[in-house]
Amino acid sequence: MEQFGDAVLEDDEFRGDVSYTIKADRLVEICEALHGSAELDVKLLSDITCVDWLGDEQEEKKGRFEVVYNLYSITHHFRFFLKVRLDEDDTKVESLVDLWPGANWMEREVWDLFGIEFVGHPQLTKILTPDELEGHPLRKDYPLTWEQPRFSFNKDDPPEVIK
Numbered sequence: 001m002e003q004f005g006d007a008v009l010e011d012d013e014f015r016g017d018v019s020y021t022i023k024a025d026r027l028v029e030i031c032e033a034l035h036g037s038a039e040l041d042v043k044l045l046s047d048i049t050c051v052d053w054l055g056d057e058q059e060e061k062k063g064r065f066e067v068v069y070n071l072y073s074i075t076h077h078f079r080f081f082l083k084v085r086l087d088e089d090d091t092k093v094e095s096l097v098d099l100w101p102g103a104n105w106m107e108r109e110v111w112d113l114f115g116i117e118f119v120g121h122p123q124l125t126k127i128l129t130p131d132e133l134e135g136h137p138l139r140k141d142y143p144l145t146w147e148q149p150r151f152s153f154n155k156d157d158p159p160e161v162i163k
Contacts, residue, residue, distance in 0.1 A: 004030055009085075019081035021062075027069075027084055028094045034071065035099055045096065046070040046079070048106035050114040054088075054140040064088040067116055069096075086116065095121040113138040 007026035012019050022030055034042040047070040053059040059066075063085030072079045084093055095118040096103040107118040108127040115136035118124055126133075135142050 003033070017079065017081065019068075019083055021066075021083040021085060024084045024086060024093050027082070028096065028099070030082065031069075031071075031096055031099055041073045041075040042071050044072040044074055045100040045103055045106070046072050048096075048103060048110055050110050050116055050138070052114065052138065052140045065091060065114065065116060067093055067110065091115055092117045092119050094119050097121055112136065115139060 004022070004026065007023050007030060008020050009023060010021040012021075034040055047068075049068050049070075051066040051068065053062075053064055053066060065086040065088070067084045067086065069082040069084075070079065071082060086093060091114075093116065095107055097107065097118075097120070104122065105127065107121055108124060110116050111118060111121075111124050112126045112128050113136055129137060
């Protein structure tokens with residue numbers, strides 16, 4: 001990661017897991033270099049998730065949202081994490097779908113639950129919550145409710161049989 005210089009804001013190791021916090025505007029460049037490196041051979045994006053640091057003053061100073069990319073080199077059996085911090089007022093980061101097509105569904109999940117916009121995503125639409133649900137339920141400022149959203153648009157349709 002030394003080759004990226006000032007793009008790497010922080011590195012950390014916890015229980016054998018290595019993570020790098022990087023500048024959001026350099027995410028695609030760094031991921032392309034990791035993916036294209038024959039030495040590192042990082043071909044697998046295992047997961048994308050997010051953390052809402054609302055209420056944690058120390059962490060929130062770095063950016064309210066932390067988007068976490070779980071990367072893996074199958075050849076070297078090595079896993080590490082890239083993290084991008086985003087301010088509450090600017091929750092946009094570039095999409096990685098062109099590099100890892102599997103990012104499509106992962107980015108849609110993070111969009112749906114946290115409201116992180118992945119710029120350049122081919123179809124950034126809801127994937128887990130009903131269309132009529134407003135807001136992003138995993139944000140810490142999302143109002144708590146006792147009513148469970150209902151998926152009622154097809155409740156009377158018979159289940160499809162897969163042959």
